[in-house]
Amino acid sequence: MRRLEIEGLSVRLPRGADRAFAIEEVSLHLDAGEILCVVGESGSGKSVTAAAVMGLLAPGLSVAAGRMRLSGEDLGGKSPEEWRRLRGRRVAMVFQEPMTALNPVMRVGAQLAEMWRVHLGLDRREAEARALSALREVNLPDPEGALRAFPHELSGGQRQRVMIAMALALEPEVLICDEPTTALDVTTQAQVLALIRDLQRRHGTAVMFITHDFGVVAEIADRVAVMQHGRVVEQGAAREILTRPAHPYTRALLAAVPGVAAPAPRLLSPDAVLEVRGLSKTYAARGLFRRRRPVRALADVSLTLRRGATLAVVGESGSGKSTLARCVVGLLGADGGEIVIGGAPLPRRRREAARLVQMVFQDPYASLNPRRRAGAQVAQGPIAAGVPPGKALEEARRLFALVGLDPAAVTRFPHEFSGGQRQRIGIARALALQPQVLVADEPVSALDVSVQAQVLALLRDLQARLGLSILFITHDLRVAAQLCDEVAVMRQGEVVEAGRIGEVFAAPRHPYTRSLIEAIPGRALLGR
Amino acid sequence: MRALRAYLRSPPALIGSAILLAVLFMAATAQWFYPNDPLGLAGRPLQWPGANPRFPLGTDPSGRDIAAQLFHGARVSLLIGIVATAIAVLIGIAMGAVAGFYGGWVDTGLMRVTEAFQTLPNFLLLLVLVAVFGSGIETVTVAIGLVSWPPVARLTRAEFLTLRTREFVQACRVQGLSDAHLILREVLPNALPPVIVYASVVMAVAILLESALAFLQLSDPNVPSWGNLIGLGRNVLRTEWYVSAIPGVAILLTILGVSLVGQGLNDALNPRLASGR
Structure with a gap:
């Protein structure tokens, strides 16, 4: 079933920009239960495409041509009020930076519960019960604790899980993920990708996943659309595009993805140019009233860099x-240890x-x-x-x-x-x-x-x-x-x-x- | 260049510039239009504006030409505004830059000094300074500068605090550049725009402070400042109100001009804040 259909969409940039259109004649479709990865480098127009689907184009940008349909319903000419009712309930979004996307002075539970209170008019008790089960579903280690926590008290990966829980709260037809794992560590990224995949299968949500990383594409995509300079240059099944790319740009992008296999080892010089010996550094707990744990940033680190x-x-x-x-x-x-460069300690x-x-x-x-x-x-x-x-x-x-x-x-x-x-x-x-x-x-x-x-x-x-x-x-x-x-x-x-x-x-x-x-x-x- | 174009496109900035240019014109041509001493006796006291064609703005209680005082006063007010602002901005930038750049106990020490100045109402401090050091026009100007710097210091410090941790400053440290280079060449140019905008506020306040002193007859009585003229009109406020009102309007317009220029500068130098309007 077609959840989202974009036909010949062009978005005009304000006068004086480096090109006339942010995206030109973009046609994409997204079916229920499928993950479409939109890949491209910065400036390719992938984020503008997502913003257009959410009705959140930045000031100065405007839809110049084309149609967007959500489950068959035309999104053209919607009033701000109609968009508001659509967003969150039928189309939801997960952003790149979970810290800036969450309100820093509001507890996680309250922000999450707001979704049901605002959109469905549930009372507080009921909304909080739903928030708790939503946090359980995204596998947060301590969901009760997370409800009471402020965003800064959670780690980056945990915050992104909260964002995903919030986005899926009202069972939207389409979920848009804009580089949701780019700010995360690799191990956390792997977990969050697995989570998105798993939830998407369970709810049958259609996911539009925006990324610049072909590794992530290989991990998660059913279909891929490659964008360059505001145009879709190639789209098709993920396996097809990753193994037999047709467009030269796709081929270049894939070739630029580095492998983990290291090149043949070189013969290294035996003498060391930099030696770090037993280096330690602790960021002390400062302040009279604030109790913070001292952070041990370096603990007895020793390394040698050869010339x-x-x-x-x-x-x-x-x-x-x-x-x-x-x-x-x-x-x-440093607090302790020494740094030796070219045989002498690093001068002060x-x-x-x-x-x-x-x-x-x-x-x-x-x-x-x-x-x-x-x-x-x-x-x-x-x-x-x-x-x-x-x-x-x-x-x-x-x-x-x-x-x-x-x-x-x-x-x-x-x-x-x-x-x-x-x-x-x-x-x-x-x-x-x-x-x-x-x-x-x-x-x-x-x-x-x-x-x-x-x-x-x-x-x-x-x-x-x-x-x-x-x-x-x-x-x-x-x-x-x-x-x-x-x-x-x-x-x-x-x-x-x-x-x-x-x-x-x-x-x-x-x-x-x-x-x-x-x-x-x-x-x-x-x-x- | 882009900032200049943005400045020229903003209507408040243009109106403000026009007003300031008019005041500058008055200051520049005072000697030409009114070559005689503006504080010298010119005619019968308290003639209403227009009553005597020789005195288009009338005469004050001592029989001095108000128009002549207004023209010559423009010089004094502008001079006080500019010099006092320069003093305040220089002290403020120096204090704020050192405090913000070095942080730690240097920052603590300098900021306590700044706060000590800020806790006293600045007009009260000004009165004390004038009472102790006398009320010559130079003393008054320096004293106004001395009471106006703390907000500049705080603003500069805040800018320095965020800028000093930026990567380009660290890159310069790694390149072996001296602290003086880092402060003057790297951080200060980036910290300056908000300080320049704030300087317009300092200038407006400096002109007002001098007028307030003069109104209390604590400023230099031997210079034809607008404040002095308002002070002279105080005793005849109920009957010959124009003596105070004419220089009052001049002050009002000048400060309006300074503020509009400040707002225009702000829009030009912080384009992101302006685009929302």
């Missing part, structure tokens, strides 16, 4: 890997440490000053170290060329570059001081897969040419396998397993490593 090699530090959020990166570059002081003085170790940051949008020219930001480190400004700027041009940017672009401002280009600027900035060690903190996790592959290739190329030693922090095991020689797996501030990456991934000894590898989405179908 010219790449060491991956992998782990889920809260494992202490980012704290480790910040300690190694001197942004954070910022300027001296800068020549030894540099960092590439995660967010290409936040890591560049929006009000200063790109070239100046690359040259400022050498200038502070005493290089004459003219020479430093000349060097910045050379570095721009080295990382694959136009040397003339040094005079542009950060907002004139795309995310991938900005990350290249970040890499050029880190290389400007010719450090012995490069620390890369999740450098590709904010980028689209195809851009991700390009940046990884750039890092590999730079390493070969300049003999860089890289400490590579990531939560994504597939990315680590692409680039790294060795791996250290962290969990709750401790290194639980370390070794050559091929060996660790092929035969993990620690159960945690094993669970991380098993949770990688799409391994079975993609076969990598």
Whole structure:
């Protein structure tokens, strides 16, 4: 039975945007009991499609052509009041960020109960009873406790379960999931995907699942629609598209999905350029009245990075890997242990440490000053170290060329570059001081897969040419396998397993490593 | 450039700019239209506006030309507004930047000082300063600046607190740049827009504070400020109300102009807040 039908839908962008339409002539259909994955990179129009179906287009966007039908009923020309009655009851949505989608000052139980009180007019007792059974259904460990909890007291995965419970509360005909697992750790992601699949089967809901990750698609989709620049370029059965993609864009996207199998091991230099010995760091419980548990971010961490090699530090959020990166570059002081670079302890003085170790940051949008020219930001480190400004700027041009940017672009401002280009600027900035060690903190996790592959290739190329030693922090095991020689797996501030990456991934000894590898989405179908 | 275009498109900003330009015009041409001392005796006291073609706005209780005082007063009011605002903004930014950037006990210390200033009503503090240091126009201006900086400091500090943890600031730390560079080149330019907008409020308040002092006859009596003129009219308020009303309207319009410019700046510099309107 057709639950949702979209025919030739076009959504117009406001004047002055980079293109005229957000989506053009999009035709999709969704049957009862089926999961349709809409895949595409950022800017492909997948989220706009979802917003149109919810009647939640951002101000300035308008439907220019096409029809949408919900179980045969035309959605065109609905008044805001009619949309309101539709949303939640017949079409529901799960968002990417469960923290921002929940009201932070309202208890979870009250927010959940609101669904029945507002839409069905149930009284409080009855609504709360339904809330409790809904939380049981999404397998929350302590449903009674969760009812009384505030959103910040739950973990990311638990919050997303609450969101799913809320979305399914009124048994909607269509459920739209907009990147619901992107903000979650791999193991949690695997659980949430299994939950969505299970609930969808039990209720026969039609699910439109928006994602950029082909691994997730392989895990959950019945059918797939691939979007590029606002158009659906290919759609069909999941197995068909994943194994025999017809459109070149789909093929490129699939090829960009990294595998978990590591490339052949390289011969590594025996001498260590970076040694971390017994490092520990605890975030103390502060404040007179607030009682908080001290958080042990690093507990006796020891690692060795060999000269010219790449060491991956992998782990889920809260494992202490980012704290480790910040300690190694001197942004954070450790409580105990030592950091030795090139045979000497990391100097306390910022300027001296800068020549030894540099960092590439995660967010290409936040890591560049929006009000200063790109070239100046690359040259400022050498200038502070005493290089004459003219020479430093000349060097910045050379570095721009080295990382694959136009040397003339040094005079542009950060907002004139795309995310991938900005990350290249970040890499050029880190290389400007010719450090012995490069620390890369999740450098590709904010980028689209195809851009991700390009940046990884750039890092590999730079390493070969300049003999860089890289400490590579990531939560994504597939990315680590692409680039790294060795791996250290962290969990709750401790290194639980370390070794050559091929060996660790092929035969993990620690159960945690094993669970991380098993949770990688799409391994079975993609076969990598 | 984009901010400038947004500014020129907003009607309140244009009206405000026009009013301020008019006041500036008065200040600039005062010497030309009224070359004589505005505080000198000009004619019979308390002539109504229009009664004598020589005095289009009439004369005050001492027989001085109100129009001349209004023109020359524009200079004084603008000067006080600008200089006092500059003092307040400089102190406020310095305090707020250091407190917000370093945090910890530096922040605690500086913020306690700021709060100490804020707990006293600023007009009362101003009265004390003027009582102690005298009521010369320079003293009054500096004193107004000294009582107006705490909100600027708090605003700057709040901006610094969020900006200093941003990745681009950390990236600069890793590059070995000095704290002075981080504060002045990286954080401050990003923290400035709301402070600039707030400066318009400080300027409006500074002009009002001077008028209030003058009304109490505690400002410099030897300069032709608008406040002084209002103060002079106080004794004849019931019969010759125009003596106080004319400079009052001038103050009202000037402050309206400053506020409108501030609002226009706010819309131009924070486009996301403006689009909802």
